[in-house]
Amino acid sequence: MLKESRFANVLASNSLLSTISELKRKRDQFVSALFTPIDYSQLVLFRIVFGLLIALHSVQSVSSDWVRRNFMLPSYTFSHIGMDWLQPLPGDGMLYYFYAMALLGLLISIGFFYRWSLGLFTILWTGVYFMQKTAYNNHHYLLLLLCLIMLFLPANCAYSVDAKLKPSIRRNAIPQWCIWVLILQVGIVYFYATVAKLYPDWLDGTFTREMLRKHATPTLENLYSQKWFYLFIAYAGILFDLMVVPLLLWRRTRFLAFIASLIFHVFNKLHLGIGIFPFLALSFTILFFPPETIRRIFFRKKITAPIPVHADYSGKKILIYFFVPYFIFQSLFPLRHWLIEGDVLWTEEGHRLSWRMMLRNRSGYSKFYVVDPVTKEKKRYKLKRILTKKQIRGMQTKPDMIWQTAQKIKEEYQKKGKEVHIYIDSKVSINKKPLRRLIDPNIDFAKAKWNYFTHNEWILLYE
Structure with a gap:
């Protein structure tokens, strides 16, 4: 019996060691994958599109009278509590403020003084975001977070003025994690947007019925009032938010997910407006397609040097000391309303910065x-x-x-x-x-x- 007991202990010990060894191997594989060099095409194209969208949004904010109505007409703007000192510039100052952001968007797009341009835009946009809440939108917050992430990424390593003026920053590859941090941010947004929709007025179509009725044209009014249609929109919204990122990640469903994303965001743009967000959301699909596909379609020039085969650990400290705490915060902060007494749908406490998008009519x-x-x-x-x-x-x-x-x-x-x-x-x-x-x-x-x-x-x- 004693020998059998010892034998069992040895087997258990070996099994534990084998499990630990397997976990370490998978961890090493994961770390190696994060730092595997890939073609820069996805990141560079996203930078170009991102900068153009920034410029477009800034110009549209002026031309649509949004700046005048929210910053110039009011004698007082509803700054985020604790930031009451942050008020608009006097006179036509806010017009020049937004024109400056439009110029910075163009500079970001062409990669001219990329980090300085993006850093200055981030500061200016942070001011816009915290300066008023009357016209609050979740994509304003998302834009701020994307700027913060992009500051740490080598998005000017190619097809940029910076790379031409300073050849030392040129790279033909970037670590895989540069794409994954952007995908993870997008995934967090869609995940919490899904969770927020799981409440009675969304599930029974109450909200989508009223939303569609509000934006219906005379020709579509009959369709939008049909129960089957507003329930379809409600559950399609849940399924889209839940599944779009996993389906874009899987090669076999990627194209279908792209078409679904195109239909979903064009529908939102036509019916809800919501600024540049539909276009910004569509730009995320760039991150899911293989870099070879992006290069073949958008960058006809071939890479002269081969992609390195060895892992690139140059950004390891940034990943560990900035992005790990950043994503822990981003994953937990939207949950804070569960620690506050009352239903957030009623009290609004914990509503902002939590991806609770297009949920209710107050x-x-x-x-x-x-x-x-x-x-x-x-x-x-x-x-x-x-x-x-x-x-x-x-x-x-x-x-x-x-x-x-x-x-x-x-x-x-x-x-x-x-x-x-x-x-x-x-x-x-x-x-x-x-x-x-x-x-x-x-x-x-x-x-x-x-x-x-x-x-x-x-x-x-x-x-």
């Missing part, structure tokens, strides 16, 4: 009342004194912007040397449901605080 009203603490006189505050019509529409259903408006009213009276109480009558409907009270009407917002990481008690909760 409607309702918020009325602000100012009470003199001495005379007890109560007056309704006229929001048009400090906000534009667009700002009022955007603010009155969103708790953080409601709180910011109250602080602005408080500040106005303080400048006059007056202390006042501020109370809010606010009711909101989600997806055309009955109105419910959003804000506790008994809370004095002259004293209310904003909690960044926990639930704000003045936002009412419901079962």
Whole structure:
């Protein structure tokens, strides 16, 4: 029995060692694959398209009056809380600001002072992103993240002015991880977009029905009102977000996934607008096709030197010390609303920066009342004194912007040397449901605080 026990222990030990050895081998294979040199064609083409889209978006923002309506007309913009000091440039300053970003986009596209151009654009776009929330879009955040990632990638190694002026930066290959970090970012966006759609009003077609009805033309109104059609759009949206990245990764389904992506994003562009995002999303498909295919279609010039066969570990520190923490954060941060009391669909706490895209329609009203603490006189505050019509529409259903408006009213009276109480009558409907009270009407917002990481008690909760 003793011998049998020892024999069993030896077998178990050998099995454990074999498992550990196999795990190490797979780890080494994975690391080797990350640093395997590949043709630069995917990254270089993505840089060219990315820069052109940046330039296009910046010019369109001016020509469509978006800059004037969101930065020039308002006397106050809803900066992200804590960044109230970040306000638009006076006069026509924001027009020149966006023209400068358009120029930087072109410089990025041609690869002229690539990192300086991209770095400066990233700073300017960060300012735009944090400067206002009235016209908030998730792709504004995505654009910021892509800029940050591209700063660390050698996207100017070929087909760039930099490579012509400075031959020492020329490369005929890049490590595989340069493509995978972009794919991983795209995958995170689509994954959380899928998860966010798994709630009743999406699954029963309530939201897609209202969304289609809002954007329907007279010729399409009958089709869009059909139950089978808006349910098809709802579940097609879930399946697309869930499957598009895996299907693009698999060679056998890649072309079909590309066609599906083309149809999906063209449909969104025609019906929802949403700026350059459909084109930006389509540009991601460049990253999934083999570099040989990209070269054959877009870069007819052959590489003069062969692709190295040995792993290129030149960016190992960047990958370990920047991208690993970066993706841990990107994977966990969208989950933060689960740690906050209440349903994020109602409270909006943890909604932004979480890829909760095109999910719900919020409607309702918020009325602000100012009470003199001495005379007890109560007056309704006229929001048009400090906000534009667009700002009022955007603010009155969103708790953080409601709180910011109250602080602005408080500040106005303080400048006059007056202390006042501020109370809010606010009711909101989600997806055309009955109105419910959003804000506790008994809370004095002259004293209310904003909690960044926990639930704000003045936002009412419901079962």
